[in-house]
Amino acid sequence: MPSSTQSLRHLVRLTDLSQEEIEGILETSVKIRQEGTTTALSGRTLGLLFFRGSLRTRASFEAAVGQLGGHPIDLNATSDFWDLEDREGGVMDGAAPEHVRDAATVLSRYVDLLAIRPSLSGTSWGTDRKDSMIQSWAAHAEVPVINMESALWHPLQALADLMTLREHFGALSGRKLTIVWTHSPTAASPSVVNSLLQATVRSGMQVRLAHPAGYELDSQVLEETNELATKSGGSYEVSNELPEAVDGAEVVYARSWWSTEDYENPTLAASRRARHTDWMVDPALLKRGDHAHLMHAMPVRRNLEVTDEVLDGPESLVYQQAENRLHSQKALLMHILRGAS
Amino acid sequence: MPSSTQSLRHLVRLTDLSQEEIEGILETSVKIRQEGTTTALSGRTLGLLFFRGSLRTRASFEAAVGQLGGHPIDLNATSDFWDLEDREGGVMDGAAPEHVRDAATVLSRYVDLLAIRPSLSGTSWGTDRKDSMIQSWAAHAEVPVINMESALWHPLQALADLMTLREHFGALSGRKLTIVWTHSPTAASPSVVNSLLQATVRSGMQVRLAHPAGYELDSQVLEETNELATKSGGSYEVSNELPEAVDGAEVVYARSWWSTEDYENPTLAASRRARHTDWMVDPALLKRGDHAHLMHAMPVRRNLEVTDEVLDGPESLVYQQAENRLHSQKALLMHILRGAS
């Protein structure tokens, strides 16, 4: 139900929002945490499209919509829809029976917002890093599109992470965060780390990115982060040394992500990973920090990425982080749909 | 929650409604389009059962229920239920652990209406054309049953099509429509065309049905259409000639459907299709009409069934058609559940 007076705002990545907007959303997040349920989305229908499975995102997003009085429609690739074409102008004689242009336009007539978790091909990082599917939805939809994690970005997680850091520290400028790559047999996309890195540097934090050689982040993401640092006074540096990278950190953020160098080759990827089983957060590592707290976006492999002692100890912020997905998504939805009729 | 005072109305095919009822529903459709959300279904629970996947129907139906204040329950064959038996009186020692009689009776105690998209065997048109599954649900349910597309009928699409034609033309009597078969590697059921043909002839339109030899519609459907034509003053004729069949048409409705002659044989079906790749709607074809507009029920294979230029041009009604699924389904639900307690 698009409106001509609506200023259409998509959220493909967190930098689609100004820093002022983010500040406002974070303030609302804390307020809405107290209130719980409201009728801010009364009469609104929101479409959630999952091309890949999800537990936290699905549950927290649907709960957020419901608790704001809105109606979420959950559409799932395993049961409700099909391959969609995102190339423009071609003859559609392949597997995909429908174009994103048409799916996006039609669904825009039924709902007030579309939240999309696109799938990855898994066969070419060069292709997947283009995020062409989420870009295609944003290009064609007549209602706001929210990215629920693409190959490159996970803005909803970064927003919850910022909220958690703000609750813990207050002002973030100058605070020290170390992002630690961890070993896992099921590494995830760098999306969480890409979004976190940019969000924290943009907030003026001093970020250290620690990972084994071969797990470098996307060079364009790093270049953009440099630009953000220049404007914000924040900084980041890369280290391949553990435990040294944690020295002085006030927050350790653990995350396993795949090497884009052997994205297409699971055998090589497993060999590379196997050399770094010591990249794990345990109490000894955490103590190298400055009364450091632990963050993790989950799912977390216990005693492989992070030990039970750390995860269940007083320094762990992981459940608060997960809970903040709910509150910050509510505030985001209120911001994006405000003014939309 | 059946009521003894309820007059039980099923919608297996559009002719289950009188022409007067359809007029009333179409009037409400236009009104509800303005209003958007109401509380007409407040406190009502509606069960949606998908034995086959769906995007437009699933999203538009669930949005319609939610925007009327009702609660839709989406049940899906991939996760929520199992094969159901529809033969009466047999010993159930096969794959199906439950009979439609029992599933329909039980679900009728939980919900106020059941909307069903049955699956097709895909192995015998003689069997599938009987629509025995949707008929079995209608026979056993204690609440109204709506057909969300069976082998033979798609009344919800036809209703949205009528609404779109009415918005465009006003009175339909005497208006000229050509239904054009199009080439597609994933042909669909003739259900959309069967329902459209009968709905438009019954509205007094002059319909031309254009398809290659071998793609004839069901003979019983055509016989019934003759009877409808006699009463309504409408007409239909069949043509195997393109582009001539479009001459003078005010609306071109493109649709790919399978040949029932090689329903059981995908290889033969592909061979037959391959002879007709020139059955596509492009600007030159559309210009043979009388300022003709394009309609298509989607999903549409771009530049194979219809070119981008036509689909995205000013003569295209395809998005309005898709949007009207939402409005006309709201009006239909209000009509069917009116008086039901």
Place this chain on the structure above:
Amino acid sequence: MPSSTQSLRHLVRLTDLSQEEIEGILETSVKIRQEGTTTALSGRTLGLLFFRGSLRTRASFEAAVGQLGGHPIDLNATSDFWDLEDREGGVMDGAAPEHVRDAATVLSRYVDLLAIRPSLSGTSWGTDRKDSMIQSWAAHAEVPVINMESALWHPLQALADLMTLREHFGALSGRKLTIVWTHSPTAASPSVVNSLLQATVRSGMQVRLAHPAGYELDSQVLEETNELATKSGGSYEVSNELPEAVDGAEVVYARSWWSTEDYENPTLAASRRARHTDWMVDPALLKRGDHAHLMHAMPVRRNLEVTDEVLDGPESLVYQQAENRLHSQKALLMHILRGAS
């Protein structure tokens, strides 16, 4: 949204509720049957997690939540989540990428109650009978957990069965029930019969459990039932003789369950079953009872477990039973969430 003032109540098995609580819930069930919809759960979000498919439970539970004004979130193993680990303290380097501890804690922050249908390994009854998955959810969740059928228990079905018996008999003490094992190629878990046996004996009924040798119930379940009988004045006895076991019964409850002796061996299980195709409820068997009524939890294989004549005859309570799932679940939810904030 856990509350510190909330007294956390799980329902893994029906004996988690006192007999007084059950009486109260059954009284509310009858009242709510008249009222239909209320706003008792307004503003509440309830999470439904299905690790196995379901029709009746899924539909009746979601309808119950919706008709009480709450918002159900349906999460499904086929699309929304993944294997979860339930062993404590181990190194999570296997297939499961997340621990129940973390999933349960996180979801507790989004919803007010978690209803779980765990899956079975199907490879070891010794393992599956421990019900470790549902126990793990109950141990870690910060909100009430309801068991929607585990290997050992199906408290929601037993509650609906008690409601149905109460509607039929009034006071249950001394009433005669025979539970009859029936032949089916797709035998189910003994969960329904375990819960029913304990619930009816605890209500003072005289229960006869009739099954072929080799289909004995879990010895611990039977021992516990003995203790319940001592306190309640109810009784149970086991018989391997049909039709004699039905003599004098006022209710015949038909159910097929697997032999735990060949749980791991489908071939042996089929051979064992094949010797007992005569274990079926037909009019002649029912007439051995004392004006006996039929109950069955469904799905039921017609003319294999029970004949059409009995299922569709005046003595059948099966649809009332299924309908009572809705009403008794509403009353249960109101009881469990009363006082929870």
